[in-house]
Amino acid sequence: MTSILNDAGMDLIFRQARTHNGWQDKPVAEVSLRALYDLMRYGPTSANGSPARLKFLVSDAAKQRLAPALSEGNMAKTLAAPVVTIVAYDTHFNDLMPLLFPHEPTAKNWFADPAVRETTAFRNGTLQGAYLIIAARAIGLDCGPMSGFDNAKLDAEFFPDGQLKSNFLCNLGYGDPEALFDRSPRLDFDEACEIL
C-alpha cells in the first residue's frame, strides 16, 4: 500500500508555503532548531557525505557580525528575523566518511580530488539547504532564503580558516502574512520538463 502526503501537508511544504520578508515578534525556541535539524539530516546526499554545516544566528551580536556582508535590500528583513541561518558546507566533508559511510572504508578517497570535493560539497550542501527549507515548513516555521550577500566577506568573518564555505542564508521565524509579495508564476510542465 503506497502512502502519500495529505493535502494539508502538500499545502504546508509546497503549495501554500511562501518566502517571507516580514516577521512576527515571536522567538524560535532552541528545541525547534534541533527538531528542524533532526528532520533534515535524513535527506539523501552522495555517499551520505552530509557536507552541510549550519550556523543559527540568534543573538544580536552574531547578526551584527553578519551585517556587513548583507546586500542593502536584504539588510532590514534579515536583522529583524528571529534566526538567520548560514547554510555552509565543509570542503573536507570526506574526512568524516569513515563515520558516515562505514561499510565502504575507501569512500573517503572517492573525493580526494579538490575539484570533485568542492563540487560534491556544494551540490550536496545545497540539497541539504533545500531539506532545511522543507523541514522548517514541516515543523511550522516560515523561511526566507536568499543568496544576496557577499560570500567572501561572510567567510572571512565566520570561517577564517577556509574549511567551511557559505552557500546561502535562510531567515527563520513566524512570518508576517501582511508583508508577503504576490506569488510569482512558475513554469508549466511542458516549459521545464520532457518525457523521453
Place this chain on the structure above:
Amino acid sequence: MTSILNDAGMDLIFRQARTHNGWQDKPVAEVSLRALYDLMRYGPTSANGSPARLKFLVSDAAKQRLAPALSEGNMAKTLAAPVVTIVAYDTHFNDLMPLLFPHEPTAKNWFADPAVRETTAFRNGTLQGAYLIIAARAIGLDCGPMSGFDNAKLDAEFFPDGQLKSNFLCNLGYGDPEALFDRSPRLDFDEACEIL
C-alpha cells in the same frame, strides 16, 4: 495557529524514506510525473529563477542513450528503474525572468555575468532537485538519486548545444524494500550545527 506536518508525513518525506536501489516491476504513470512537477515547482529559488530542467527517461531507447555515461556501479539499477530523471539546469535561465519575476523588469540583468549565472543556476537547480526528491516521496514514489556518471558524456548526448547542463540523476519508481542497504548514520546536531 501554526500548522505542522503530521508524524506520518514526516516519516514519508524524511524519517522513513530511503534511497532505493531495486525496483518493483510497476510503471510510473505520466500523471504522476506531472503531479510531481506540479508540487516541486513551488519550492523557492533566487528571484524565482527556476533554472531546473527535467528529462524523464521512460522508454528503453532513451535509457540506452544514457547508458554510456553511467558508472559501472550505477548501471544495472538505473536501467531497471521505471523512470530515470536527468536533473539539469538552464545556464540561460535568466532569459525567462520577465515571465518569472514580472514586477522587476531588470532582474534578467542581475545574472548577466556568466560566472554568477552559472553558480546561480547550479545552486538553484540543485535546490529544485531536492524539491523533486521530496515531492516524489510526497506523492508515494521512491527515489534513487545519484551523481556517479559522466556529466560531459551525458551533456554531449542530450544537450549538445550547451545551454542545459546535467546536475544529477534521480531514479523514480516503486522501490523494492528487499534491496535496501542499512541506513547509514547521520551527524548529530552538535557535529553539524552551532547556535550563535
